[in-house]
Amino acid sequence: MPNITESELVMKLKARDKSSLEYLYDNYSAALFGVISRIIRNEKIAEEVLQDVFLKIWDRISFYDPEKGRLFTWMLNVARNQAIDRTRSREIKNDKKTSELESFVSAIEARGNEELATDAIGLDEVLNKLPEEQSFVVRQLYIKGYTHRELADEFDIPLGTVKTRLRLAMMELRKQLDIK
Amino acid sequence: MNIEEYISTGVLEAYVLGELTPKQRLDVESKLQQEPALREELRVIELTLEAFVHKGAFKPGDGVRSALLSKLEVQKEAKVVPINSQGAKLAMAASVAIALLTSYLSYYYYGQFQQTSQTLGNLVAQSQQLAQDYSVVNKRLDKMQSDLSIMGSAAFSRIIMKGTDNAPDAMASVYWNSGTEEVYLSIHQMKTLTQESQYQLWAIVEGKPVNAGVFDMNPGGLLAMKSVSGASAFAVTVEPRGGMPTPNMATMQVIGTMPKTS
Numbered sequence: 001m002p003n004i005t006e007s008e009l010v011m012k013l014k015a016r017d018k019s020s021l022e023y024l025y026d027n028y029s030a031a032l033f034g035v036i037s038r039i040i041r042n043e044k045i046a047e048e049v050l051q052d053v054f055l056k057i058w059d060r061i062s063f064y065d066p067e068k069g070r071l072f073t074w075m076l077n078v079a080r081n082q083a084i085d086r087t088r089s090r091e092i093k094n095d096k097k098t099s100e101l102e103s104f105v106s107a108i109e110a111r112g113n114e115e116l117a118t119d120a121i122g123l124d125e126v127l128n129k130l131p132e133e134q135s136f137v138v139r140q141l142y143i144k145g146y147t148h149r150e151l152a153d154e155f156d157i158p159l160g161t162v163k164t165r166l167r168l169a170m171m172e173l174r175k176q177l178d179i180k
Numbered sequence: 181m182n183i184e185e186y187i188s189t190g191v192l193e194a195y196v197l198g199e200l201t202p203k204q205r206l207d208v209e210s211k212l213q214q215e216p217a218l219r220e221e222l223r224v225i226e227l228t229l230e231a232f233v234h235k236g237a238f239k240p241g242d243g244v245r246s247a248l249l250s251k252l253e254v255q256k257e258a259k260v261v262p263i264n265s266q267g268a269k270l271a272m273a274a275s276v277a278i279a280l281l282t283s284y285l286s287y288y289y290y291g292q293f294q295q296t297s298q299t300l301g302n303l304v305a306q307s308q309q310l311a312q313d314y315s316v317v318n319k320r321l322d323k324m325q326s327d328l329s330i331m332g333s334a335a336f337s338r339i340i341m342k343g344t345d346n347a348p349d350a351m352a353s354v355y356w357n358s359g360t361e362e363v364y365l366s367i368h369q370m371k372t373l374t375q376e377s378q379y380q381l382w383a384i385v386e387g388k389p390v391n392a393g394v395f396d397m398n399p400g401g402l403l404a405m406k407s408v409s410g411a412s413a414f415a416v417t418v419e420p421r422g423g424m425p426t427p428n429m430a431t432m433q434v435i436g437t438m439p440k441t442s
Contacts, residue, residue, distance in 0.1 A: 018249075018252060021252065022249070025245055025248065026245075029239075029240055029244070029245070030237035030238060030239045030240070031230075031233045031234045031236075031237045032233075033237070033238050033239065033240040034233060034234075034236040034237045034238040035233060035236070037238055037240075038236070043241075046240075047240050047241055047243075047244050050240050050244055051244055051247060051248050051251070054248050055248070055251060055252075058252065068209060069196065069222070069226060070223075070226045070227075070230070072226070072230045072233075073196055073226045073229065073230070076229070076230075076233060077197065077198045080197075080198075081198070122235040122236050122237070123232070123235055123236040125235070126232065126235055141197070142232070142233070142236075143236075147199060148194060148197075148199045149199075160189070162190075163189060163190030163191065163193065163194050164188065164189065164190045165190075166190050166193045166194075167187075167188060167189070167190030167193050170193055170225055170228055170229070173228050173231075173232055174224060174228045177228060177231040177232060177235075179224055179227045179228045179231060180224075
């Protein structure tokens, strides 16, 4: 399948055209795996989650509404939520030998030491150009998988400030990445 | 709405990451419909996010792709038949409809049941009260019938006891069956006593007072007293509660003698 527009791709997915899912995988699996594997540091489990994410996209494509946002945003959120959900599962906690009582947040903190070899090299390139407070928010939200609320609570930053810092960071990234 | 201000709160970024409450999300969606400038901003945010995420792309192992595709294959074989069949879709729709209907109906009937059992409870309580009232009235009626049969009976003599100087207005009657020796008292007018005192009825037998029992002011029909034989007169005195073996004559309230008949 040559390059096709997003709306064509969505139509084919909704029509249960299997080749469209292959196309989706070939073009987006690495991006989504980048998100998942930053939240889930165990490569094997991260790959399982990636597979689940694509099955979920395939099963739930009828719920995707192009009026409400881009397909990629929708897939990103499916991946992010699936990864976050998985970190809350017993399996992950046992895998990391953390107590069941430990919160999701501290479970993530505990894994912070085992950086993946490839971690954030491409991202650091752009993030390092942001002011510290902005890159911090982006790292916590996108790379560590905090929700806005968890970030606000954990670091004692008002929720509104989390949102505006992210807003400023996104405007800076827009410049860096030359988005128009 | 000032769009610039609205955008600067970061609400669209939060929307993109699915971080809003359902209510906030609906609000953003309705504003997006109205404001082209918001839609444009959203588009740029999404493209920025996508480009940023691609920067951090990380290739998964080769096994994932083939495992995914073979799972799809299995899913397809298992799922295609029922899902593509019109009948199955109808059956699915029907079962969903039935489930919705049943849950609505069970909710509705549960409410009705609650109401009905409450009403029933009230009715049961009411009918118990009625039965109690009926039994009270019935007892009173029985009592009146038996009183009437005593008062109307030729076997009973009526001795009217009139007030003494102690209680000129007082009046009571004794119904006495000289054959069976039954004694009944009927109070027409007597004053209420203190808690420490009680009235005591005496029969005068051969010139001597014989205890015929104590009583309180009780206007409710005939009082059964102690059996007495050979009485020529009856009198009532005021005695300490419980009665005394001999009367305190100074307290006599009423007195009456047997009418001279036979």
